[in-house]
Structures are given as C-alpha cells and as structure tokens.
Amino acid sequence: xxxxxxxxxxxxxxxxxxxxxxxxxxxxxxxxxxxxxxxxxxxxxxxxxxxxxxxxxxxxxxxxxxxxxxxxxxxxxxxxxxxxxxxxxxxxxxxxxxxxxxxxxxxxxxxxxxxxxxxxxxxxxxxxxxxxxxxxxxxxxxxxxxxxxxxxxxxxxxxxxxxxxxxxxxxxxxxxxxxxxxxxxxxxxxxxxxxxxxx
Numbered sequence: 077x078x079x080x081x082x083x084x085x086x087x088x089x090x091x092x093x094x095x096x097x098x099x100x101x102x103x104x105x106x107x108x109x110x111x112x113x114x115x116x117x118x119x120x121x122x123x124x125x126x127x128x129x130x131x132x133x134x135x136x137x138x139x140x141x142x143x144x145x146x147x148x149x150x151x152x153x154x155x156x157x158x159x160x161x162x163x164x165x166x167x168x169x170x171x172x173x174x175x176x177x178x179x180x181x182x183x184x185x186x187x188x189x190x191x192x193x194x195x196x197x198x199x200x201x202x203x204x205x206x207x208x209x210x211x212x213x214x215x216x217x218x219x220x221x222x223x224x225x226x227x228x229x230x231x232x233x234x235x236x237x238x239x240x241x242x243x244x245x246x247x248x249x250x251x252x253x254x255x256x257x258x259x260x261x262x263x264x265x266x267x268x269x270x271x272x273x274x275x
Contacts, residue, residue, distance in 0.1 A: 081225045088221055089136060095217055097132035099210050100149060101125050104156035107206060111199055114164050124156060140218050145211035153207055
C-alpha cells in the first residue's frame, strides 16, 4: 500500500538506527570514561561510530526485541571496550587508568611477564546493569514505534469511504393540462316531430 507507515523504511527506520547506534556509543564511551579511561579522539569516535551504525542498520532490518538488544549491546560494549583500551595505551601499561578497568579485558606487559589481574566485579556489574537498562529502554522505544505504525495502518483501513450521494428520484409532477377554450353551444331542446303536429 503506497504511503503505508512502516518501521522498516523511511524516517522511522533512520530514527531506530540513530537510537540504537547512539545508545551503543554513549554507553561505551560513558562507561569507559567513568571507569577511569581517557575519552578517545574525535577520529576514533567517528570510525567506531560508523561501524556501530552499520551494525545498527543490520539489526533494525527486523524488529529488535529485548533479548536481541541485550546480546547486541553486550557484544558491542565488549568490543568497544577493547578498542578504547588499546587506543588509550601509550606503550605498555595504561598509566592513568584504574586498575580494575585495565585488567578487566587486557593484560599489562611488565618486564617480559604478564601481570594479569582479575576483573573488577563491581565494574563488570555496573557495565551489565547499564547494558540491561539501555536495552530495556530501546526495546520500549521499539514497541512504541511498531504500535504507532500498526495503529496508523488500522486507522487507514477503517477510514470511511467517500460515498457518492445520488440525487433522490423526485415525484412525478403532472404536466400542464391543455384545456380547450372553445365552449360548446348548448343543444336546442328537441320537441315532437313537426310532421306529427301538422297532421
């Protein structure tokens, strides 16, 4: 149906892509900075944002439900965490980063040995809660967009059709009755036959 509102095309699809990609980037950079990491450069943010946008474009080709969003966001957060950590390392160990943040996903080479520290459970828990909350909000937004489009389609299908009002057949009006203006002369009274009196 031409003009049918759909979440899979048009501005609604672009809004869904922007919401998913933007939430992924904000969640990753916010968690990275809050845990003691440095904010990546603008070039890094642009490249990673472009890649996240491609992932969001692929995911929004279908309806994104809560489970799918949780899995996608968790994988994206882990990958972006590794990328941001690798870029933040000037050479060896990240000097200005929190110990738990650096050791959660990476190791540090010192003197030819790997100093591997266990992951900070508090940081991992915070990452998990933030990921779940973001996925829940995105799922709510998805549900709202799809519900609005379905209502619009139903309203368009239930719209009353334009009825062509036909003129009601009027009553037959009798035409003018033609009356003759000629007045018939009154007939003379008839009496007995004339020959009967003469006899």
